[in-house]
Amino acid sequence: NFVSAVVPSDEIGVRFDDIGALEDVKRSLNELVILPMRRPELFSHGNLLRPCKGILLFGPPGTGKTLLAKALATEAGANFINITGSTLTSKWFGDAEKLTKALFSFASRLAPVIIFVDEVDSLLGARGGAFEHEATRRMRNEFMAAWDGLRSKDSQRILILGATNRPFDLDDAVIRRLPRRIYVDLPNAENRMKILKIFLSHENLDPLFKFDQLANATDGYSGSDLKNLCIAAAYKPVQELLEDEKQKGEKTEMPSLRPLVLDDFIKAK
C-alpha cells in the first residue's frame, strides 16, 4: 500500500530554490531537520539539542506545504514517504493496524526518512466520539504508539511531518506529538513577486513586463493560484495563434508565439 508512496531522496526533484519566498520557514526547517539529519554528530552532545520527532506545517491551501515537505527531504538527503488517510485505512478489520506497524518498521529500514502526513487532520483528527469507526480508532492508536516507540537513535533519522489547513480539528494527543508548528502563510506582494519570478523564469516575456504590477494585482493569491494564473496566461498566445490559423485556413509551419504581456495575466484572472 505505502510502498508506492515512497520516493528515494535523489528522485524527488524539488529543492528549496524551487520554492519562492517562505525564507523563515526554510530557515526553521534547516535548523530543525536538515542540520540534524546531515550532521547528527553536532546534536549528540548533552540534553538541550534533542532531535525533533514531529513538525506540523499549517496554513491556507496552496501555500506550498507539500512542496516544502518534498524539498525538505531532498535538502536533508532523506527518503520520502507520502501518507494520506487512504494509505493506512483498509476495509478489512485489523489491516489498518498491521499496515501502520509495517509502515514504521519499513521506515526504520529506509532511514533517514521523512514521513509526510498530508491532511493530518483527516488521518489523525479529533476523536470521532461514539460514531467513530472502530478500525479508524485502532489505526490512530497504533500510529501514536509506533510514533512514541521510535527509539531515540531512530528519532534523529525518522521525522513525522504533518500538514493541515485545519489545525483546530487536530486532537490534543496529535498536537502534543508535533511540538514544532510552523505557519505557512499566504504570500504578500513582495513574496508573490518572488514566486512569479520562479514560474516565469523560462517564459518568453515582453521586455516591458513588470513583475511588481502583477504582484500588486494578485492580492490574496496563494502560490498555487499564481501558478494556475501563469498557466492560463501562457495559453493566451497559443489561443491567438490557433484562432489566426483557423481564419487563414492553414497551419503555421514554425509557430512563433508572441511574448507574454501583463494583459494576458489580467485577462486570465
Ligand code: ATP
Ligand atoms: P494544500 O493544503 O491544498 O494541500 P499545499 O499548501 O500543500 O496545499 P502545494 O500542494 O505544495 O500546497 O502547492 C501547490 C502548487 O502550488 C505546488 O505544486 C507549486 O507548484 C505551487 N506553489 C505553492 N506555493 C509555492 C511557492 N512558494 N513557490 C513555488 N511554487 C509554489
